[in-house]
């Protein structure tokens with residue numbers, strides 16, 4: 182296998198098929214993401230968006246096609262999941278923080294347990310991350326003592342603590358109050374501007390238009406249409422895309 | 431001290447059914463104290479071992495290995511659905527025959543597992559079977575999504591179990607665990623059946639020798655158990671409140 186270089190896509194999804202039992206959820210999806218790119222995936226509910234990004238960090242397995250992250254082949258039966266997960270961070274709709282750990286502990290756990298880093302180094306980095314997601318002063322708060330938006334920013338910091346190359350966001354603002362959506366989006370935007378490679382599933386069209394380099398529209402397990410925001414939003418050709426956009430915009 | 435002993439000797443003289451013999455006769459007092467001590471040791475050992483069995487068993491139940499899972503399932507079914515007293519007798523009399531012996535003085539052949547050992551093993555496996563179920567229910571209450579978060583951060587299955595799933599499951603399991611451990615402490619009296627010199631055993635020898643001591647000794651047994659179980663319940667609730675998470679649960 183050729184070494185991965187910066188000229189290759191950092192995430193390469195090729196003709197991916199995914200079944201849950203008899204239900205086919207992904208029907209030949211292909212998509213490339215270059216380093217530093219921000220890609221948004223949009224589409225109606227049940228079209229397979231979550232399933233697709235969960236495949237990228239092997240939370241879901243696939244039944245056909247190939248996914249590679251930085252040259253790591255996810256279909257390899259000898260896949261080193263740990264190596265993959267060091268590279269790929271994931272943020273969930275429901276935050277999924279560890280409720281029995283403080284914000285700082287949530288952030289510090291994985292670097293200490295998984296990367297076996299020194300506690301003091303990790304603490305230092307966790308402090309910086311708390312600052313970065315604008316949560317200074319909340320270091321010792323438990324998730325139950327934080328608002329949804331704050332929890333989600335801790336979750337982002339927790340993923341960043343592993344210094345991933347790619348971040349996956351699955352409708353991370355969908356469970357939030359309208360007022361707190363913005364603070365999370367600002368955090369993601371900062372990240373994108375620093376050059377983090379991001380794959381986002383989102384219903385925030387305005388946000389997608391603003392930060393995406395490329396937008397993919399999925400329906401019923403296939404990518405129906407894609408393009409950079411400028412053309413995607415104004416020159417959609419497929420009737421399904423048009424209908425979806427007319428409903429949501 | 432002499433005055434207290436004198437007081438109870440007087441009571442025994444005045445009311446022949448109320449012979450608090452272990453309050454004034456050092457030999458009987460020694461039996462009671464050593465009986466209580468044995469009961470405490472037995473209880474602590476069984477509590478600890480049954481918890482270890484519960485934690486490991488629940489972990490094994492989540493394994494992908496079908497054989498391991500069915501072994502655990504078989505174990506639970508056997509110990510949950512048969513009487514603990516019969517289990518105890520089975521362990522001691524049936525399995526006890528096959529355990530190797532050793533000879534400390536070159537004369538006597540002593541089995542390496544004593545009756546106390548068998549009581550601890552048998553009672554721990556009995557309570558452990560329930561603990562496995564209790565912990566499993568707690569583990570099932572931990573949302574799949576929390577486990578996925580740990581997985582996506584690169585936690586191995588055992589790291590995720592140890593640092594995320596178990597601490598959360600434990601909090602959910604505590605009330606049921608509480609009940610089971612209280613039962614376990616009370617069930618240690620069954621060790622009487624294989625002559626483990628715990629409190630009930632010692633008490634019975636006393637009232638067989640001194641029928642006049644029957645009522646006081648029974649009363650004592652009740653009181654000791656009320657106190658022991660009370661201490662257990664109190665420490666469990668201390669533990670529970672020390673594990674309470676701000677903003678989580680009720």
Ligand SMILES: Nc1ncnc2c1ncn2[C@@H]1O[C@H](COP(=O)(O)OP(=O)(O)OP(=O)(O)O)[C@@H](O)[C@H]1O
Nearest residue numbers: 201204206224225226227228229230231232233352
């Ligand atoms: N673990 C699973 N087992 C069985 N079916 C599943 C599972 N996860 C998802 N599905 C099915 O796969 C299809 C796609 O689900 P998915 O969650 O990927 O959709 P989505 O595009 O993310 O939708 P939403 O916008 O509502 O989040 C749905 O029909 C769903 O019912």
Ligand SMILES: [Mg+2]
Nearest residue numbers: 230231232352
């Ligand atoms: Mg989804």
